Amino acid sequence: MSANGEKGTVAHGAADVPPAGRNEFGWNFFDASGQRQMAIQGPGHRKFGNPGPLGLLSFASTTLILSFVNVQARHVTEANIVVGMALGVGGLAQLLAGMWEFAAGNTFGATAFSSYGGFWLSFATIFIPGSGVLDAFAKTPDDFNNALGFFLMAWFIFTFIMLLASLRSNLGLVFLFFFLDLTFMFLMIGAFLPTNVNITKAGGGLGIVTAAIAYYVGASELIPREAGYFTLPVYQLPRRD
Incomplete structure (x- = not known):
């Protein structure tokens, strides 16, 4: 009025x-x-929502599919099936989760999710027709295996650093990065020794274990004490005073 x-x-x-x-x-x-x-x-x-479950569950799902291919489950050997998943879920969803972890002030989570989102985007690019990566090694498949070994070596080193950074977080994350590092190590060795298929299969088996742990840790964050009928313990480790 x-x-x-x-x-x-x-x-x-x-x-x-x-x-x-x-x-x-x-x-x-x-x-x-x-x-x-x-x-x-x-x-x-x-308040910001917790981007952790998005990043962990996206990583787990994409890792599980690729690991099934690496162990040649049901005789599937071509990794191209993971390209769409790597672009949309392992790549984009994890990258978005990493950016929101930055906004929430979690440098560790932001570094992990953003980096592994980049890993899946770059891995998918290798198998995208027209990217030129596979075409460049069409006449020298041995060079491609060695180059893929270099690629996996870089992620083996990065994951080892993330393992060290996780030692004062919780046992769930420690086990996650430990088995992920073993996965990269075996896949790296398998790329350098392509005639020994069992090494890559071992890396695939470790990848399945890694995916299972990531599912568990992601579910533990998605079902907090105040919102669920039960909780999934991840056993917090003591932090330095």
Whole structure:
């Protein structure tokens, strides 16, 4: 109501000017002069969700599919089936989870999810027709195996660093990075020794174990104590004072 009692008008400076401030959704509808606005207020009116389960479960699902191929489950030997999963789930979903971990202030989670998201995107690129990667090694398959070994070696080293960084987090993450590092090691050796298929199969078996652990840790974060009927313990490790 305005000072003259008419609806729909605003008397600037009058006592009935709607006060500035946020409603229950965090929006500010009026400024101090009574002008309507729709400006989202800064962070603080709503907490960030936990991006951890998205990153862990996306990693687990993509790793499981590739590991089935590596152990030649049901005689499947071509890794191209994982390309779509690696792009959309292991790659994009994990990358997004990593960016939100940065926003939440978790450097460890941000580094892990963003990096392994990049791993899946780069791995998928190898098998995408037209990327030129496989075409470049069409006449020298031995060179491709060695190059793939170099690729996996870099991720073996990176994962070992992540394993060291996880030692004061929880046992779930420690086991996850330990078995993931073993997976990369066996796959790396299998790439350098392509005639010994059992080494790659061993890497695939370790990958299945890694995926199972990632599913467990992801589920433990998705079902917190206050939201579920049960919890999945990951056994927090003591931190340095």
